Amino acid sequence: MGQQDNDQNRESEGSKEGSVDFIRTIVAEDVSSNKWDGKVITRFPPEPNGFLHIGHAKSICLNFGIAAENKGGRCHLRFDDTNPVREEGRYVNSIQDDVRWLGWDWGGHLYYASDYFEKMYEYAVQLIKNGFAYVCDLDAGQTREYRGTLTKPGKDSPYRNRSVEENMDMFMRMKEGEFEDGSRVLRAKIDMSSPNMNLRDPVMYRILHAEHHRTGSKWSIYPTYDWAHGLEDSIEDITHSVCTLEFENHRPLYDWYLDKLEIHHPQQIEFARLELTYTVMSKRKLLQLVEEGRVKSWDDPRMPTISGMRRRGYSPEAIREFCRRIGINKFNSTIDIALLEHCIREDLNKTSNRVMAVLRPLKVVIDNYPDNDEEWMDAVNNPEDQSAGTRKVPFSKVIYIEQDDFMEDPPKKFFRLGPGREVRLRYAYFVTCTDVIKDDDGKIVELHCSYDPATRGGNAPDGRKVKSTLHWVSASHALRTEARLYDHLFTKERPDEAAEGEDFRSNLNQKSLQILSDCMVEPSLKDAKPFDRVQFERLGYFCVDTDTTEENLVINRTVTLRDTWAKVQKKGVK
């Protein structure tokens, strides 16, 4: 990839509806006033210490989106790798994969904070020489005590007034690795009584004899986020530094550093993080779920990670549309996960081919159908997309239908099959249930039906109607598959609202994964590959899982279809 700007010509996703969010408004004003010579340079600066999640997608779509919407705009992907003890190279790869998969392109603008370590060191020396920074020998506990509290001012460190010469000497020796971890820090000399805690002589460098994923053991001091971040933006000539709300308090500190250094000063704009019902969104908590084995991996389809959602069957288009719809603001809000589900249904309804599959098979013998006949019925691949064409589906004497589609003693609102009832088998025939076979425990194990040969294809020449159409698969042609059905990861809308002495883990949904290993699917799925997406008619959208092997087709349920019958049933229970 060359160093070209990533001017992506994407239709401006943020301005489809006339009104734009407050950040895009600021950017537009800056462009028209020529504040930054008309430049728009944003960045997405993840720390490579975990996988990206849907909350990051909000930030990615915002930053890359703004860049794409403005002529000559660009968005940098920058790894904020200032803490070697928490960061790993493998996360760097997954993050790049996820951003690309979401549909964004950073062109040649891939950067690492660690590339600027030398420059940052020079800046620190400059501050020391100008009397704005000092080496402090207090340990972590003492530093905390000296800092004061929210209501009480702090007091000056005894090392605050070291000479420039001594500070230079000590700082150089810190860099040379002469001192132990935690024994000294470099601090900015600002104001120990500031009402803004961030301004009470914040730490700029800590001693860390740790192996960094990119710089190895070259450094024994590492910059803190607060010191590094503004510099990174400045070095890259960022115009609009978009970040989350908690950094609002830090802005005066970034301003202070940049002013003292007299270098380029991006405009920081803060917005609220994404919160979603029935899930958690902190990397720390997600890591905990992975490490404690409560989910299988970072890309477990129940996780709100980009990789988990991809594996579950979400499309980048759906995620981008979701991010567009939720908007941008400055106050904390929690989005109903139903909106996410709406977005994926909306996309998949238009794009995925329909297939017939039976999750919980019930054997049906069509008594008056010839024993060894088979017919291949025409089926429409996608009623929302003519160009998707048609396929042939095999029909024969023994088929499977869904257990839920038969009731021996059906209530009034149940439209499906019951003793003596006639229904349509989709794309095939009308059938009438003539007999119910049970095992010794009274469980229904088999149905017998008769079919009407005149209804071939699914319509009755005499014009008679049926109340219901069922999906089915031919027993002798069906492929066996394993289906993994997912439900919300947590049972509570806000998992953090846990009982006294408990935490979010106590709200984990024990039934968030249900594995059905005896599912049947029509043969057209024979060559399905991981990440292929289909709709199982009347059931939901499904996606072929990466655990799929030659012998075993594994398929994830992305989301169910909207199901008004399920609602009716639920009401009946109440």
Added chain:
RNA sequence: UGGGGUAUAGUGUAAUGGUAGCACAAUUGAUUCUGGUUCAAUUUGUCCGGGUUCAAAUCCUGGUACCCCAGCCA
């Protein structure tokens, strides 16, 4: 309790002194070879109290509630 932020239907989000709109959710009904899709309709809102104004979600004023900050995390 010091400082910094923020409040619009159930949930999100518009409206920058001039009809409080849109989406999701919910509820009806129509259409349908998916109880899907589509279409039509309905319910629900400006945190509270004063003030300015012909007119306030918007301006002023006083409250209230919620979020963030006391890492050598980001």
